[in-house]
Amino acid sequence: GHFTLMICGESGLGKTTFINTLFQTTLKQSDPQRRHSQPIQKTVEIDILRAELVEKKFKLKVNVIDTPGFGDNVNNSKAWQPIVDFIDDQHDSFMRQEQQPFRDVKFDLRVHAVLYFIKPTGHGLKPIDIETMKRISTRANLIPVIAKADTLTSNELQIFKNRIRQVIEAQEIRIFTPPLESNVDSSDITNNQDVAAIEHARQLIESMPFAIIGSTQKFDNGSGQLVLARKYPWGLVEVENDLHCDFRKLRSLVLRTYLLDLILTTNELHYETYRRLRLEG
Amino acid sequence: GHFTLMICGESGLGKTTFINTLFQTTLKQSDPQRRHSQPIQKTVEIDILRAELVEKKFKLKVNVIDTPGFGDNVNNSKAWQPIVDFIDDQHDSFMRQEQQPFRDVKFDLRVHAVLYFIKPTGHGLKPIDIETMKRISTRANLIPVIAKADTLTSNELQIFKNRIRQVIEAQEIRIFTPPLESNVDSSDITNNQDVAAIEHARQLIESMPFAIIGSTQKFDNGSGQLVLARKYPWGLVEVENDLHCDFRKLRSLVLRTYLLDLILTTNELHYETYRRLRLEG
Ligand SMILES: Nc1nc2c(ncn2[C@@H]2O[C@H](COP(=O)(O)OP(=O)(O)O)[C@@H](O)[C@H]2O)c(=O)[nH]1
Numbered sequence: 001g002h003f004t005l006m007i008c009g010e011s012g013l014g015k016t017t018f019i020n021t022l023f024q025t026t027l028k029q030s031d032p033q034r035r036h037s038q039p040i041q042k043t044v045e046i047d048i049l050r051a052e053l054v055e056k057k058f059k060l061k062v063n064v065i066d067t068p069g070f071g072d073n074v075n076n077s078k079a080w081q082p083i084v085d086f087i088d089d090q091h092d093s094f095m096r097q098e099q100q101p102f103r104d105v106k107f108d109l110r111v112h113a114v115l116y117f118i119k120p121t122g123h124g125l126k127p128i129d130i131e132t133m134k135r136i137s138t139r140a141n142l143i144p145v146i147a148k149a150d151t152l153t154s155n156e157l158q159i160f161k162n163r164i165r166q167v168i169e170a171q172e173i174r175i176f177t178p179p180l181e182s183n184v185d186s187s188d189i190t191n192n193q194d195v196a197a198i199e200h201a202r203q204l205i206e207s208m209p210f211a212i213i214g215s216t217q218k219f220d221n222g223s224g225q226l227v228l229a230r231k232y233p234w235g236l237v238e239v240e241n242d243l244h245c246d247f248r249k250l251r252s253l254v255l256r257t258y259l260l261d262l263i264l265t266t267n268e269l270h271y272e273t274y275r276r277l278r279l280e281g
Numbered sequence: 282g283h284f285t286l287m288i289c290g291e292s293g294l295g296k297t298t299f300i301n302t303l304f305q306t307t308l309k310q311s312d313p314q315r316r317h318s319q320p321i322q323k324t325v326e327i328d329i330l331r332a333e334l335v336e337k338k339f340k341l342k343v344n345v346i347d348t349p350g351f352g353d354n355v356n357n358s359k360a361w362q363p364i365v366d367f368i369d370d371q372h373d374s375f376m377r378q379e380q381q382p383f384r385d386v387k388f389d390l391r392v393h394a395v396l397y398f399i400k401p402t403g404h405g406l407k408p409i410d411i412e413t414m415k416r417i418s419t420r421a422n423l424i425p426v427i428a429k430a431d432t433l434t435s436n437e438l439q440i441f442k443n444r445i446r447q448v449i450e451a452q453e454i455r456i457f458t459p460p461l462e463s464n465v466d467s468s469d470i471t472n473n474q475d476v477a478a479i480e481h482a483r484q485l486i487e488s489m490p491f492a493i494i495g496s497t498q499k500f501d502n503g504s505g506q507l508v509l510a511r512k513y514p515w516g517l518v519e520v521e522n523d524l525h526c527d528f529r530k531l532r533s534l535v536l537r538t539y540l541l542d543l544i545l546t547t548n549e550l551h552y553e554t555y556r557r558l559r560l561e562g
């Protein structure tokens with residue numbers, strides 16, 4: 001199968017590192033020279049990268065859409081436009097291919113999930129975050145994450161998560177949430193696997209927005225194990241440690257447990273919404 | 282005496298915390314509610330706070346100028362205008378008072394130093410940083426600092442400092458640097474105190490831009506001492522530990538060693554430049 005993931009956020013929030021951490025390969029270089037020696041009014045670019053995740057014989061083709069330049073200018077009005085256009089264009093392109101006599105869809109880059117990277121200010125969302133997330137949320141599965149979460153103490157992180165949730169709710173921004181209803185007959189609620197799945201979904205929802213830390217470097221974690229981590233003079237921050245961040249929760253949500261949900265809601269809900277709006281003129 | 286310090290940078294960079302750390306008193310509250318529930322196009326405000334630093338019988342009146350709202354909008358063109366206007370207005374006000382028949386200066390808020398807080402992206406300076414620092418640098422003593430430096434590993438910090446220095450040089454932005462010439466007859470160069478002062482100045486210059494971490498909370502540093510620090514699940518970041526950040530270097534530069542230089546260069550160099558430009562029309 002294939003899966004298209006878009007990563008959106010200002011430069012310097014660790015998006016490139018996150019992509020590489022997620023795919024454990026150097027998919028692209030952290031590239032400050034190219035991006036930051038450009039003149040003031042540069043446009044937002046769309047970068048498309050492809051990788052293949054091979055896990056337990058299941059081969060997943062992943063397209064990663066990066067958005068360099070987003071939010072980096074002095075004037076960021078409409079910084080969201082290229083992102084919104086890209087998402088719409090993929091639905092549009094699929095629609096046209098579907099309308100062909102032989103319905104031969106050669107090319108499907110419809111975005112199954114958008115990870116929106118939030119600056120770890122500790123305060124709340126900035127206007128550009130709200131404006132951009134609103135527009136993404138009506139078009140694709142939006143998953144806001146807190147970037148560089150090692151900037152926040154446990155206490156600050158909890159306060160920050162609560163504040164972000166309040167603003168998201170107040171602004172009526174729709175976020176992708178793991179479906180809580182089971183796919184099985186609800187009279188079968190004593191089914192242990194089902195109860196476990198619902199409990200897992202609740203725990204994920206409670207941790208959102210996920211606090212993200214990324215690293216492609218490995219260090220000894222003190223017990224002789226080499227782990228992905230960031231090494232500071234005052235300690236080791238471990239990417240795959242649930243006490244340090246929600247990386248594993250995000251990875252399992254996006255690439256395992258709800259991968260199918262993300263694809264289905266995109267191809268059914270979001271695509272159909274787009275199609276209907278287009279055909280109604 | 283009195284000293285006026287301006288703190289400039291986007292919200293969420295720890296400016297309020299830094300001000301409080303510097304003055305070890307709760308000069309102002311970290312105040313997300315007021316600042317971040319405002320509509321998108323809010324203007325940059327100028328907040329003036331006063332404190333008295335009493336150290337070793339030397340009483341220093343300090344005015345702190347904060348700049349809430351700077352850089353927080355979607356469109357930040359001219360976000361620097363209120364800052365630049367404030368600095369110019371103080372020179373202007375002093376000029377008018379000086380021109381009075383009795384030259385009775387009742388009110389002097391000329392800005393002796395501007396600390397510009399740089400986001401710890403790890404990449405480089407953003408356009409708004411360059412545009413703002415350029416305009417500040419021609420009017421006041423500019424001291425750029427790296428905010429929330431605990432976001433960066435030692436390696437990333439060194440790379441970041443070098444990149445910032447390169448951009449500052451390329452953009453010809455004038456930064457306040459500790460004067461390397463001694464105030465004493467240079468034939469007296471074997472004077473140990475002088476050599477030590479020059480060496481101290483060199484070390485400060487080498488650490489610039491200073492990496493800043495702030496905290497008003499105290500924790501046990503493991504040796505039974507209570508120190509100002511940030512407590513993470515993976516370790517304790519100490520504000521007054523030179524291996525963790527340059528807070529002590531900045532504090533000594535601004536409030537001790539070069540306090541007089543900052544005041545004199547403002548009242549002589551910057552003020553005279555402003556006065557001449559104004560009188561020349
Ligand atoms: N504190 C912190 N720094 C990170 C993290 N991930 C990446 N970085 C660093 O942040 C800088 C920018 O990272 P990069 O991935 O290029 O960010 P991008 O511009 O959003 O793609 C680099 O110095 C990274 O090493 C993280 O989780 N926490």
Ligand SMILES: Nc1nc2c(ncn2[C@@H]2O[C@H](COP(=O)(O)OP(=O)(O)O)[C@@H](O)[C@H]2O)c(=O)[nH]1
Pocket residue numbers: 121122123150151152156291292293294295296297298299311312313428429430431432493494495496511
């Ligand atoms: N990582 C880190 N966080 C900090 C530091 N100083 C303050 N903070 C936190 O950053 C958030 C915003 O701080 P604040 O002082 O209000 O920032 P301001 O908006 O620039 O005035 C709060 O949660 C602070 O506790 C620091 O040096 N490092």
